[in-house]
Amino acid sequence: MSDREILNKLSDRLVNQDIEGCKTTTLEALDAGISAFDAINEGLSVGMKIVGDKYELGELYLPHIMMSAKAMDAAMEILTPILEKEGTGENIGTAITFVQEGDIHEIGHRLVSIMLGVNGFNIVDLGVDVSNKTIIEEINKHNGDKILLAGSALMTTSMQGQKDTVTAIEEQGLRDSVKIMFGGAPVSEKWVKDIRADATAKNAADAARVAVELMK
Amino acid sequence: MKTTKNAQYIGIVGVKGGKELMTQRMTSPERMMAVMSGKRPDRVPVIPFALGYSSQVTGVSLGDWYADGDKCFEAQFASMRLHGYEETPMYGYASMGALEFGGEIEYPYGKGQGAPFVKKHPVNTIEDIDKLQVPDFEKELPGAYKQADKLASRCAEMGMPVSVQVGSTFTAASVVANTSEFISWLLMEPDAAHLLLGKVCDMFINAIDYFVDKYGAQKMLPFDGGPSESNTLISAEMFEEFAYPYMKRIHTHLKEAGVNSVLMHPCSDQNKNIPHYVKLRTEMDWSGKYVWLFGPETPVKAQIEAFGDHDVVCGNINPSLFLTESYEDLVEICKENILEGMHSPSGYMLAAGCEFPPHAPPIKLMAMMDAAETYGRYE
Missing domain, CATH: 1.10.1240.10 (Methionine synthase domain)
Known part of the structure; x- marks a missing residue:
């Protein structure tokens, strides 16, 4: 063969x-x-x-x-x-994936992590119920890399925390170091635009496509 | 908070003020009664699916709202009086089942949390399913059914329907077990999945028996629905194999118990499951009434085609819009939904397509009410 x-x-x-x-x-x-x-x-x-x-x-x-x-x-x-x-060869960048604070719905998040991984991202999976403090620490650890932040939320209550995450990143002066994607059932393009994130996607496969585009 | 006699549901119009009395012919209960009995109300009823949201009205935390059935009732009752909508209090959440089968849950006291969530699943392996005991409602009510019963007794006392969660079996099984494992068993261990589904279904049957016996079948408006059987997770074929038989068993039991109306919430995208929901009535030969509250992914027109001849369909505004859109835009969005649905042959209600966001500003709910008042009148 x-x-x-x-x-x-x-x-x-x-x-x-x-x-x-x-x-x-x-x-x-x-x-x-x-x-x-x-x-x-x-x-x-x-x-x-x-x-x-x-x-x-x-x-x-x-x-x-x-x-x-x-x-x-x-x-x-x-x-x-x-x-x-x-050695792994070149990758597109580092994707920090997580589920928003207060939310433990992990299935969609896991699928996104898998699809980003198979599309060339180095994955740092922070898991579920992740605080902004942890996210900021992780961005700082990878400062200098090409970083994609990919967060998900399945509830309107946790979705609202995405706004705080963007604000926290801006306040730390890290906004230009990271591309930010958010997804999950309640997340819409309008919401993502309103909170000054970069993109959303309709499912895990679409997320990989959007993420690759975003990192170009 | 104590509810005074003159604020009872049957007399709720008395607390609404003179202007309302002059412009509205029907009280909220009359409006609901009209729709449920196939008659035309004065305007479309509004069922905002405002559960956790109502905690804002009485100022209790979301955690206390779920942990205490009395606080849960009082908040919902205050919210319905404040806004003047037709939804009556109910108790339930998507992770119901885990605590009742001996697992652990946590109430939503923390940032970002919107409902109770599972801390420890009672089932993690196939061996755990064999050992699983179906909760017995005769000795002591299991888990959250204690709170559901507190709320039910307050509703019954005031002449409101008793809405308790009696499904979905599939969604409850997906939280009784470790969710990822359960999803895998559908392909790898279907017999184990069926064994678990059977036991979860037995729990809901026991719940039906308890509540029907205590409050009477005619006072019941049980709630069935959940997100795990949506077509974002499983196919229509899997729904037919793993969800439908248990749904049919529960609804057959409800029919035999004399319950004649059920609130159905096929959550999220269940468009491919619609043919199975349609055949439920035919296969059971049921003449009762369903109230269908689909997710925003299902157009109102599709609901009318599938269920309009027999059942009440609900407008299903995307809940996240209540966070992202302005009052004016929401009135327009609700208007479109109302115009699409209000002439459905067996009735229509304006609703949110899933739970109204707990932290949405009250003016967003007011947009639903104003749209119903302005564009939803039948006169």
């Missing part, structure tokens, strides 16, 4: 939510001399983007994406130690 065929097979395994198959095909790719970086970039990421597209088209739903994400995790367990030795 050629390298291309193995990489396609890896992508297919991920699209078909085949966790065990994803593991064995990852090992097969490494045995064939494919680098960990290429296995991710040309196999797993391609598969995850297909999953994202199918989700947008209504052909796949959340349970499928979550199973594909588990398949990806299984492959990454094998690839991450190798990747650390090989």
Whole structure:
């Protein structure tokens, strides 16, 4: 089997939510001399983007994406130690992802983190219920990098905190160091504009597309 | 706060002032009664879905509002008097189920929090489902049903409908279990998912029996709905397999108990599930009344086509607009919704498509009322 065929097979395994198959095909790719970086970039990421597209088209739903994400995790367990030795190559930037303070709805946030990761971002996942203090500290840690802040909120009460986050970033003089995206069910383009953030997206796949554009 | 006899729901028009009496033919209860019995009211009723918002009216914290059924009732009752809308008090939240099955929740006292949320799910593994005990309502009411019952008794005392949460089974199961695990089980362990759904459904059946027995079926306006079965999460086929059978079981039980109206809130985007909601009535051969309150993703026109012949449909203003739009713009948005829905054959009410934002300024709710008064009159 050629390298291309193995990489396609890896992508297919991920699209078909085949966790065990994803593991064995990852090992097969490494045995064939494919680098960990290429296995991710040309196999797993391609598969995850297909999953994202199918989700947008209504052909796949959340349970499928979550199973594909588990398949990806299984492959990454094998690839991450190798990747650390090989180096990861260039990335688009650092995406600091989080769920707004007071909100613990993590599923959409996890999907966005995955989709940004497969589209070339280095992910710093702060998790759920994240305070502005933590966000500012994290931006400062990565100051000098190209930074994307990607926050989500599923409730109108937590959405209102996004405004405070932008204000806090402005007050710290960090606004020019970071692009800010917000998403979640109640978040609209008007809201994002009103609070002086940069962009929003309608779902996780769209978020990746918008984020890549934003970082250009 | 004590409610005086002359401020009772049946006499609420007395606290509205002379001008209102001159311009409005119907009281709020009369208006609701008219719509629910298929008659034409004087104007479209307004059901703003103002739950946590009402905590602003009496000045209690959102945490206390959820933790104490009496405070919850008093705030909602004060808010309905203040604004003059038709919604009567109810108790419930999207994470209901976890506490009742032995998990832990936290009340929303902190910044950004909008409703109780799960701190510890009672189910994290498939083995946990086997051990799960269905709450018994005969000895002591489980979890938040204690608060729901306090509120229900106050409503019943004042002649208002008793609205308690009796669904959705799918959404409740998704919080009884670790949500990510539950979603995975739909594909990987469907039998385990069904076992859990069955037990959650049993809890709601027990709740129906308790409340119908205590307050009477005719006084009930139970609430069924949730976001986890939306098509942003699962397909219509998954809805048919994992949500519909339990919904049908609950509604069949309601029918057999003699309940004749149910408030349905298919939350978020459930457009692909509509055919299943439509067949519910046919398969049960039910002649009762549903009040459909879909998310803002479902056009009013689509609701009328699907349910207008039998049921009341609700206008569904996107809740976040109450935070982003001005009073004037909101009146226009509500006007469009009213004009689209007010001639639906079996009735229409103006509503928010999900909970009215708890921290929205009161003038935004006033926009709904003013739009109903100005553009929603049938005379």
